[in-house]
Amino acid sequence: MSTLTQAESSFSSTSPLDMTRTMPPNITGFEERMRRALENVANQSDLAFLVQRHRFFGSEHERSSVANWLARRLGDTPEIARTLITGGTQNALMILLRSLVGSGGVLATEKFTYAAIGQLGRLLGIEVVGIELDDDGIIPESFEAACQRDNVVGLYCNPTCHNPTTSIMSTERRRALAEIARRFDVTIFEDDVHGALTDEAPPPLATFAPDRTWYIMSTSKLIGMGLRAAFVVGPSVEAVVDIQKKLPSVSAWFVPGVSTVMVADLIDSGDADIFASKIRAEVAARHALVRSIIQPIELVHAHHSSLHIWVDLPARWTIETFVEAAGAEGITVRNPAVFATAGFEITRNIRLSLVAPKSQDDLSWGLGRINRLLRS
Structure with a gap:
């Protein structure tokens, strides 16, 4: 595995970049509108x-x-x-x-x-x-x-x-x-x-x-x-x-x-609809990052509206070794065993959240590390 530069390792040297949870991504105007909603509650x-x-x-x-x-x-x-x-x-x-x-x-x-x-x-x-x-x-x-x-x-x-x-x-x-x-x-x-x-x-x-x-x-x-x-x-x-x-x-x-x-x-x-529209646009932009960074893109299963992607691991990786290697790169990913029902096993896939990283820059950083692992 290649060594990260000091600039690249900003997440791993402080706190890992989370790519596990799916929640609404950051969108403009959200906090302002939620404050108004809280004021309406108070009134x-x-x-x-x-x-x-x-x-x-x-x-x-x-x-x-x-x-x-x-x-x-x-x-x-x-x-x-x-x-x-x-x-x-x-x-x-x-x-x-x-x-x-x-x-x-x-x-x-x-x-x-x-x-x-x-x-x-x-x-x-x-x-x-x-x-x-x-x-x-x-x-x-x-x-x-x-x-x-x-x-x-x-x-x-x-x-x-x-x-x-x-x-x-x-x-x-x-x-x-x-x-x-x-x-x-x-x-x-x-x-x-x-x-x-x-x-x-x-x-x-x-x-x-x-x-x-x-x-x-x-x-x-x-x-x-x-x-x-x-x-x-x-x-x-x-x-x-x-x-x-x-x-x-x-x-x-x-x-x-x-x-x-x-x-x-x-x-x-109408703010719920505005939130939905802005989230769709933000998620689409994050999928564009996936397409520009992950190679070969055929490893990725995704819909342009999904908050996460489902990635095929190359044969040289096991789930355990990939999770460990991602952690060493400063990225937290979840073992997908939590998604499997009794009698079934996930052996070749990892779920990666596109929205847990706070910004597109953070996501780009994480995807770059993931891509390097997939190609190593």
């Missing part, structure tokens, strides 16, 4: 109530704002009674999976999937089975085989800018999965966290299987993880009422009141 006439009491699933106005905003993805505006604002995707999934899959039940998911799914399965006593993937996402025949073999109760999936492979499931594939889920009476938990940021994303699975899909979108990639806010749309008013009755006062289910006011304010003012 609420019911500020004491807002801080001292549960907001539960948001006020009727806040849920209406969210429902109208989600209509852009769902095609139609969901009823307010089907729309909940919750305390984040993980909290919502914990309660949905506990209630609708249950201890001893079987949850199918992509063989490589959101790292929290395996953890939630172990916590709730749910068996998680992996489904084969290709460049178009879940393979329908693999899903159908699992339904026949394993008595699958639920399907968790991330069909738009899939984590970690970045694939975007086609409309035809979504329609096929919806038909299989209906035939085997499987409940779908659709995580559309990247839906608002992805150019020309196909319609959600919820539009093909509205009778059995719990649709989830979060503010974590659009605004920030700190709000602890996610949006859940149930398949029917009755289904939403039923699950609320089962767990009426579990506080992890509820969104912080301050967050609901801010979310509605950002949606109503």
Whole structure:
């Protein structure tokens, strides 16, 4: 391996460059607008109530704002009674999976999937089975085989800018999965966290299987993880009422009141859409850096809207040796084992966040080091 110059090693000599987490990148005007949103919270006439009491699933106005905003993805505006604002995707999934899959039940998911799914399965006593993937996402025949073999109760999936492979499931594939889920009476938990940021994303699975899909979108990639806010749309008013009755006062289910006011304010003012537009532009610029630095570019799997890339490692590398070598170069990367479901192993890929580095210059520095490792 070549030796870095003093200027090049600025990250490794102070703190490593993080390329693990995906969150909204820095965009102009963000802090100013968030300060105004916080001022609007402070000016609420019911500020004491807002801080001292549960907001539960948001006020009727806040849920209406969210429902109208989600209509852009769902095609139609969901009823307010089907729309909940919750305390984040993980909290919502914990309660949905506990209630609708249950201890001893079987949850199918992509063989490589959101790292929290395996953890939630172990916590709730749910068996998680992996489904084969290709460049178009879940393979329908693999899903159908699992339904026949394993008595699958639920399907968790991330069909738009899939984590970690970045694939975007086609409309035809979504329609096929919806038909299989209906035939085997499987409940779908659709995580559309990247839906608002992805150019020309196909319609959600919820539009093909509205009778059995719990649709989830979060503010974590659009605004920030700190709000602890996610949006859940149930398949029917009755289904939403039923699950609320089962767990009426579990506080992890509820969104912080301050967050609901801010979310509605950002949606109503149009700032949420401005954030999305600016993030798309920033992410596109970061993908342009990838294309100009990583060689051969064929090693990279990516969609121009994805917040991360999925990189094929040359045969001379193992996951462990690459993670160690990146660390020696001053770059923190995550072992991708966290994304693999039981029985599957990731041996030739690394996920790299394009948005954890604070600036394009920082990202360029990191990509240069990564490229040198890939070519060494």
